[in-house]
């Protein structure tokens with residue numbers, strides 16, 4: 001009789017033939033690269049970075065001001081970074097969750113919530129208007145409770161959010177398990193204002209939409225330098241140069257063109273695995289008919305969802321930071337961490353223990369200490385940026401883009417009046433203190449998860465200062 005496999009052996013066996021590349025980017029729908037920028041040209045606006053933030057900035061600029069001549073420069077390929085590697089949860093929240101928003105901006109939270117809901121509607125309308133085939137559906141999200149101590153927190157969460165005008169409901173264990181058959185659930189918070197999408201196909205669709213409106217897109221055109229000039233700014237790439245009065249930076253976790261952003265943003269690597277398409281009997285054994293996005297409630301949380309072809313994407317838990325590492329780092333492959341993620345998938349759904357893992361990958365998250373995007377400018381307002389989405393930017397990037405354009409074109413809007421928009425996060429300390437502080441915070445968060453959510457002195461101090469670390 002063969003020996004029974006341990007959980008670790010089962011996880012490694014499932015990973016045996018996995019491709020270490022993002023599933024979303026490996027699809028045949030990936031378009032050919034647009035040609036790089038060559039020679040000298042001019043534009044009214046140059047957007048740097050073709051992730052979702054840059055794509056929305058270029059598209060919204062043309063929708064708001066059709067006469068603008070807009071160029072979008074991407075150093076690699078469209079959506080090659082976070083935007084083509086993420087979980088594809090499209091949340092209405094623009095504050096990295098309701099509680100983060102309520103805690104930081106209690107007076108304006110109702111407005112922030114309404115703007116977030118309107119932003120989600122704007123995304124849905126754009127997908128429909130341009131016929132973007134990206135598997136979007138308003139699935140809702142379940143934040144599942146996987147430890148009894150989390151039940152009280154979940155009830156408080158729903159009460160607090162409801163008091164601030166957010167429509168959430170609390171599901172008990174029976175209701176949650178009836179919907180999605182995992183033995184780990186004690187209940188869930190249901191949020192209807194969340195969708196799921198294939199983020200790469202959304203990005204490619206937005207690029208096409210922007211081009212339809214006249215945006216010029218160049219891939220493999222990394223911007224090496226920005227310099228003030230008679231026209232405003234010179235934007236230089238390896239092969240070309242653009243003279244422009246306005247530059248929008250949307251470069252997330254990459255080395256920033258404005259060095260000061262290093263104070264506020266750290267790249268944190270988040271890992272994901274994806275199963276093969278589930279056989280029909282396994283799919284039936286899980287239920288999950290409404291295909292909600294699911295996240296669990298620990299500090300070190302997992303997120304998971306189904307794809308159109310019934311694979312499970314399962315990510316999160318460990319968020320890895322190492323001084324000096326940027327997108328493309330060796331931290332994007334970590335076999336031990338990936339195997340642990342697969343074990344957690346098997347704990348959540350024992351039904352999939354024999355389904356191979358076909359893809360495993362990671363991406364860098366632009367983490368800031370307030371967890372939600374911030375904005376700013378340089379060169380007397382000729383250069384603007386949005387950055388710091390901290391792992392919840394698929395939906396919020398459209399709001400981020402509009403706010404960036406408000407600032408660049410000096411338009412006063414409901415957005416520019418917001419405290420959230422007018423303030424910045426607290427900076428991280430410089431190295432080597434930064435690495436120490438982040439490691440200490442990660443250890444404390446893991447300990448809190450093991451000790452029924454009890455936050456130690458370090459976390460309580462950070463809480464009091466409004467500081468945090470999250471993916």
Ligand SMILES: Cc1cc2nc3c(=O)[nH]c(=O)nc-3n(C[C@H](O)[C@H](O)[C@H](O)COP(=O)(O)OP(=O)(O)OC[C@H]3O[C@@H](n4cnc5c(N)ncnc54)[C@H](O)[C@@H]3O)c2cc1C
Nearest residue numbers: 049051052053075081083086087089223252363392393394
């Ligand atoms: C593993 C993972 C899971 C996630 N899951 C979710 C989720 O489920 N839901 C959610 O809301 N968010 C999620 N996120 C976050 C989300 O992906 C991003 O916030 C969102 O896609 C917005 O990204 P961005 O455009 O700001 O950055 P990016 O997608 O990183 O784009 C920045 C672009 O700028 C380019 N660039 C950088 N420097 C230069 C330069 N000098 N010149 C030219 N180009 C340059 C880069 O090549 C890159 O393409 C996740 C992120 C990761 C990594």
